[in-house]
Amino acid sequence: QERPARALRGAAISFRADPFLAEDPAATLRHWPDALIRLEGGRIAGIGDFSAEAAAGLAVTHYPDALICPGFIDTHVHYPQLPMVGAYGEGLLEWLERYTFPAEMAFADAAHAAHAARVARVFLHALLAAGTTTAAVYGTVHAASAEAFFAESARLNTRMIAGKVLMDRNAPAALLDPPGGGIDESAALIERWHGRGRQLYAVTPRFAPTSSPAQLAAAGRLWREHPGTYLQTHLSESPPELAWVRELFPEAEDYLDVYHRAGLTGRRAVFGHGVHLSEAEFCRCHATGSALAHCPSSNLFLGSGAFRLSEAKRRDRPVRVGLGSDVGAGTSLSTLRTLGDAYKVSRLNGTRLSAVQAFWLATRGGAEALELEDRIGSLEPGMEADLVVLDLKATPLLEMRMAACDSLAEQLFALMTLADDRSIRATYVAGERLYG
Numbered sequence: 001q002e003r004p005a006r007a008l009r010g011a012a013i014s015f016r017a018d019p020f021l022a023e024d025p026a027a028t029l030r031h032w033p034d035a036l037i038r039l040e041g042g043r044i045a046g047i048g049d050f051s052a053e054a055a056a057g058l059a060v061t062h063y064p065d066a067l068i069c070p071g072f073i074d075t076h077v078h079y080p081q082l083p084m085v086g087a088y089g090e091g092l093l094e095w096l097e098r099y100t101f102p103a104e105m106a107f108a109d110a111a112h113a114a115h116a117a118r119v120a121r122v123f124l125h126a127l128l129a130a131g132t133t134t135a136a137v138y139g140t141v142h143a144a145s146a147e148a149f150f151a152e153s154a155r156l157n158t159r160m161i162a163g164k165v166l167m168d169r170n171a172p173a174a175l176l177d178p179p180g181g182g183i184d185e186s187a188a189l190i191e192r193w194h195g196r197g198r199q200l201y202a203v204t205p206r207f208a209p210t211s212s213p214a215q216l217a218a219a220g221r222l223w224r225e226h227p228g229t230y231l232q233t234h235l236s237e238s239p240p241e242l243a244w245v246r247e248l249f250p251e252a253e254d255y256l257d258v259y260h261r262a263g264l265t266g267r268r269a270v271f272g273h274g275v276h277l278s279e280a281e282f283c284r285c286h287a288t289g290s291a292l293a294h295c296p297s298s299n300l301f302l303g304s305g306a307f308r309l310s311e312a313k314r315r316d317r318p319v320r321v322g323l324g325s326d327v328g329a330g331t332s333l334s335t336l337r338t339l340g341d342a343y344k345v346s347r348l349n350g351t352r353l354s355a356v357q358a359f360w361l362a363t364r365g366g367a368e369a370l371e372l373e374d375r376i377g378s379l380e381p382g383m384e385a386d387l388v389v390l391d392l393k394a395t396p397l398l399e400m401r402m403a404a405c406d407s408l409a410e411q412l413f414a415l416m417t418l419a420d421d422r423s424i425r426a427t428y429v430a431g432e433r434l435y436g
């Protein structure tokens with residue numbers, strides 16, 4: 001017996017263009033005060049204003065006092081760091097040594113496979129509970145970490161990008177690829193997982209200091225040999241890190257040039273942070289089509305600095321930018337919380353991230369940064385049906401605050417300032433309700 005075609009009913013938003021670049025930013029946002037969203041075969045079959053005729057014959061799930069959005073997109077996050085999120089009190093390099101590397105060593109061998117599977121399961125469930133349906137995810141140096149992650153993501157049918165970390169120096173021996181190693185394992189993971197269902201692979205050198213120039217170059221070759229795969233790494237996060245990179249790569253013009261020389265810039269390259277980029281580096285991101293993952297929670301937590309988002313999005317040379325939680329240096333998987341932090345970081349620069357810009361970053365902007373905007377990130381016919389239903393009355397405080405809002409933009413701003421996982425009423429993945 002066939003299931004009746006299904007639909008969701010409720011207020012909904014989606015973007016048609018980039019509000020950072022549009023003449024009229026408000027016009028980039030579509031708003032249906034009462035939408036009917038038809039789901040079919042894991043995709044959005046149609047979206048329009050609700051009417052009894054339009055809903056006839058459909059099994060309709062109604063979400064009053066809610067806002068339906070495209071599922072959130074987290075463009076930079078480390079799943080193995082979930083067990084040590086919020087570790088106290090260090091800058092980036094000390095934090096890596098004292099907390100991060102030990103946490104990643106727990107993924108070391110077959111005996112730890114159960115640990116990897118458990119953390120992947122908790123992580124993916126927590127993502128869905130935060131309304132996030134796609135993420136660009138770092139594993140550890142161990143191939144088994146990526147294997148465990150993809151296995152769980154494939155089971156859930158979530159669209160995820162992930163990769164085994166590459167590093168061959170400047171970290172504990174237990175966390176290093178053998179000389180010349182790591183590339184074959186990455187290639188095997190690409191063969192096994194890239195394009196299998198909704199899974200996508202990212203070649204993942206951790207950052208310049210932990211890879212030899214030879215490993216960076218090999219990563220560049222591997223990435224180019226497999227069109228459609230991603231490249232993810234860290235770039236220009238903290239001042240001591242920048243000084244170290246200058247020391248390790250004296251021949252490079254700047255930090256981004258280290259990656260550029262290794263063939264690691266271009267479309268589908270996603271660089272975490274970019275807090276201290278020069279004008280030349282922004283220009284090169286633009287020219288090569290490389291994307292940045294803005295990770296405000298992490299930058300505040302480690303004291304790394306304030307990313308200049310409006311500078312990155314300058315209209316004469318715009319750079320693709322998505323939003324990243326960067327857990328475990330970021331302290332929350334919640335995109336709503338991360339957007340609240342992004343606003344506060346924008347104030348440190350004397351700018352003001354708008355709610356419309358913020359929700360674009362979390363949805364369509366993230367999809368564009370990952371070159372997935374033809375599949376996810378907006379509510380349009382043909383898009384994969386990844387959606388989040390935000391509860392506008394999740395708490396008495398939120399309900400009271402919402403009552404004082406007289407525009408959609410104010411509501412969105414109240415959500416990013418006050419709301420958290422309690423506002424995630426439901427999360428849909430490829431048309432199936434996996435949370436809520």
Ligand code: GUN
Pocket residue numbers: 078092096100206207234237298326329
């Ligand atoms: N730079 C290199 N590795 C890391 C990491 O795991 N987290 C963050 N925030 N920065 C890094």
Ligand code: ZN
Pocket residue numbers: 076077078234272326
């Ligand atoms: Zn990171």
